[in-house]
Amino acid sequence: MAVIKTEDLTYVYGDGTPFRKVAVDHVNLEIEKGDFAGIIGHTGSGKSTLIQHFNGLLRPTSGSVYIDGERLWDNKARLRPIRFKVGLVFQYPEYQLFEETVYKDIAFGPKNMGLDEDEIDRRIKETAKLVGLSDSVMQKSPFELSGGQKRRVAIAGVMAMEPEVLILDEPASGLDPKGREQILGMIKEYHKAKGNTVLLVSHSMEDIARNVSKILVMNDSKLFCYDETAKVFHRSAELEKMGLAVPQVTRVFDRLKAMGFDMGEDVYTVKFGSGLLLDRLGKKGAK
């Protein structure tokens, strides 16, 4: 069953003004429970506007959004519980930390949900472990931590609400390669442990390629496609036209194919690419 479904979802900024812009244009989409998907698209393609509809931050100009089968905005009183189902982590979430201690900061969301103390404590401990925050860090002020640690605290705060859908907008931006790997690894762990739906907005095709199983592509306010990772990167020429570079390794293999080498499947990670090359070279005895 689709956990997120949109029907002709359309959103217009500044309607009736000279700055009118259709940011999301008749998007029809079904995201299944448990999907781990990437969301890509050039700046201004409508990604952020789209995801803000998923937890009712924006109200569609026309069309509908369904979460777990329930249509948003039919009953305003239902918005709050629905927002608990869809957790949104904005870009640079560490700027939103505010509590005295890391523990209290992570507790903020679960507390707002009206959970009892024991349940809140259980969730904080579980999430802290998942994101790699040690006990000694929990009583520190979040402002004493390093940038990477702050980011983890902020993400943990949303994870602890155990939303059915977790949406993260550029969770790894501004981090060094190792920091990126750690944050993405921890999101992967969360997905594996919870089996919840995770949507990852990213400009890094390399990060997307390594982590997700499906990709949603937005282009000029429209949904270009929502499909398996390999199938999306297979359309590399179209993606490049939209200003979305495919991973460097994909371009290398595309060029080898264009030169007439039989490279079989689409390559979008170095690991898969080197495996494929070793296989081809081994058969040739090129060592």
Add this chain to the structure above:
Amino acid sequence: MSENFIEIKDLRFSYINDLEDPPVKTEVLKGVTLNIRKGEFLAVLGHNGSGKSTLAKCINAINLPEAGGVFVDGMDTLDEDNLLPIRQRVGMVFQNPDNQIVATIVEEDVAFALENMGVAPDEIRRRVDDALKTVGMYEYRLHAPHKLSGGQKQRVAIAGIIAMRPDCILLDEPTAMLDPKGRDEVMRTIKMLNEQGVTIVLITHYMEEAAQAERVVVIDGGKVVMDDIPRRVFAQVEKMKELGLDVPQVTELAWELQKAGYDISTEIITEDECVAKLAELLGGV
């Protein structure tokens, strides 16, 4: 005669947190020696917290040395009289374009620093137009900056710097918040400025960007640990990974094949080189 534009000699720098009693001192730069030639395109790599940004801020005298020295065009950053001339020679572009734009119209934003410097109005007009044309944003000169894309905003920020006609531009992760197209726009602008003779110091986490520089410096633990042309830096795949960094995907691919015993160098840093070498191997030549 030395043609070094920037000379950094055994530079030490610490942040002091005096909210604590006694004040807590965090040593960030622990003896950096680095010379940057006029017209050079230098990329600086290092993991978060390695001291890259602190170093950049020492170059245009936002941070002052605790020990050692920084000289820009022969001027000591410790001498207060040099502050203004140093900042006019070395412009800085930061990561978040939204934090660098002050005006409500693009061309007014680009003119901001010139007005502060007391440049004559007709000269301001000329320089603003030139700068916007250089970064390809001239047709947006009357637009509101907040309506631009990230890449466009960052180019406006760069225009604001080049309107001051600096000899050198320091860019601290200027593409971190941009999409691939925006990154490409900014990288092209940087390379074009460098071709026009502007010294570029680019701090980045994107290895593909560093691969386009003439020289790569790696900072770790407050010290320079590698300093070479890009291909010789990236060829040391294991060392780069140990430092919490990465290498371009094509280099990693070559490294995987090399480990398996194939005759391929890890000094491959561009797509063209990689495709050519793989075609040679696959062709069985």
